[in-house]
Amino acid sequence: MKFQALLTVGLIMVAGAANAQDLPAGYPADYSSLVAKAKAEGSLLIYTNLSQDNVGPVITAFNKAYPDIKVESLEMGPSEAFTRYRAEEGTGVSSADILIANTIVDWTSAVKEGLVQDYQSPEIASLPDWSHPAPGLYTFSTDPMVTIYNKMTVPENLRADTMEGLLTNVTTHPDVFGGKVGTYDGRYAFGGALNYAFVERHGDQAWKWFEEAGPSIKPGGGAGAMIERTLSGELSAAYFVSAPVVWSKMADGLDAIIDWNFPKDGTVVFPRGIGITAKPNHPAAATVFLAFVLSHTGQEAVGDGKLTPYRPGLEAKGALSYSLDEVAKAVGGEKNLIIINYDPKMIDDNAAFTARWGKAFNM
Template identity: 25%
Template sequence: MKKLSAVLATACLALLAASPASSQSSEELMSYAVRGNVPPGYPASYAAIVRAGEDEGRLVIYSTTDADLVAPLIADFRAMYPRIDVAYEDLNSTELYHRFIAETKLGADTADILWSSAMDQQAALVSGGYAMTYVSPEKARFPAWANWKDQGFATTYEPVVFAYNKKLLPANEVPQTHADFTRLLNANPARFKGKVSSYNIEKSGLGFFLATQDAAISPEFWTLVAALGKAQARLDLTTSAMTRKLSSGETVLGYNLLGAYTAQKAASDDSLGYVFPRDYTLVMTRILIASKQAGHPNAAKLWIDYLLSKRGQTVLATASRLHAIRDDVEGENTAARLKQTLGASERPVAIGPALIGYLNNQNYRDFILQWKKALSGS
């Protein structure tokens, strides 16, 4: 778990002000020192939400997004609303989900905002009545498919990749499809014994979600899981853990890593490579919801609007280096650019009630049991 310090946020703000992501003049930035100042293009009535959020003075966020990536977003948000302190907790997806539910049921202090890559768990919270309904001023400018019931909001557009150590795996052996991945492992399991990594789907909500999406797309997924078992794959909780092992040479191959994190690591590490699978590349999103019982509901609304705004999405794509979802944000880290790269292999995961099926207790247990059996070869 990580908490974002005020020192880190201040440092990121200084960097952000000098970057292309910040298009505001010093006069515009200073204007936010005025209490209740309304962002450009918003109705004058929005001032009531701003003032109420400033009176609350605090925003609590639980998220699966690494704290260092979120720092520029928080710094820019605080440049707009300096009267609102932000408490940010970087949690594993499963911990986030169960902790929030437990705290809510106990009536304890908990998060105002939940931002998670485990799409199914976020959808379950919406379906379970935990999410605030809020019609954002950004709704008309955002893709219709990215909004579910004005309670769940898609915020990013992120591919799922294979990763590998370029110094340990020849280029002509790098798997380009899921079938290639299976064949490579089955051809010589001893060669890859302990040298492959993937998610531990029992402990990682994101890992479980990605596995269920694979299983829904391809019946050959279970053959791939069996191959991972033969290779005695290392099971991790995060993409960051997997990329560290790949970079150090502890592992050679990684399956189902988040593309944004992997690309960022690869940019500074010439030993790390990655591919978008050519048969299909899953594309997921980080779903944003506000708690129905938020202790700081107006500050939560301000964060939703900020993250959905062109300003917030631009910071997300440039300083945070995640793929922005808005059509009017330009650059390398955007949904539009990714769609061009992936072409027919793109398999975006839609937000909605269909995500929840595997989280039914019996379905969940059955899937985990099948996964364990496939890994063990039984």
């Protein structure tokens, strides 16, 4: 009996040592007990504006590591994810454990209202400082904005790979671009953030470009609509188009008609936020999922979903997949990336900014 007891204790100690050795560097010693709780919870609910094509590879990779945790992802508009969580939070209805969305205004409000759990992930030391801009708010992916051209209507010498070149061409070549250039509407949240960041980088010069080229540009619609309009020839070009949408369309053989590039004088990058809700029904599972997304393996899976992983030192797989490191390399270094931040000044300046932007674009 004494031998059996000693053997049992020994096996427990060996198992504990093995679990400790399996933990990534920087993880707390009791993380294995958190994983056990997550497995006991058994499920996880995400509200996101990502399609299954985007988030599916991340869930698949997570389930490979944690097969006992079922993940359900509900697709909805970025603002709707927050509105729905607010409505459900105090009603006792099972609501989201994780929110994933690319909306600066909603994330800023959610942090202020305490809708996001203040949690410091053990992965934080491996991430760039800008990627966790507020307590509990992290970055799921980084979506670069690209310029697209219709190869049939725009000669190669006019397919500029800078914003200065594009906007100058719009002004000097009305026969090619007049009234046939698309972009997001800068008076609304997503387009406003893109344009605000661009102006912050280029200052008065950006306003000069906008005021000269704006009357020939037709803002409106999302990335998919801009691609379709460029494909049909209604548009000759479009800028600030979300690269993940472009890449997914290019996989369908559109490269025969559509050309695209990263602007080398400032590729705007939109960080897609992720956070654990303040009152998750599955807190342990949510915590383990967040750490996984931020890990090297999780960020690789983000790339598999045709999104842009940002963890330093990572290379994305596939011909039409890029990591943020690879985007930076393509534009001549990080200095030529314009990563949108969560500066409250952008929200405070919104009325004045959108009024000036609308005037420049005759809207």
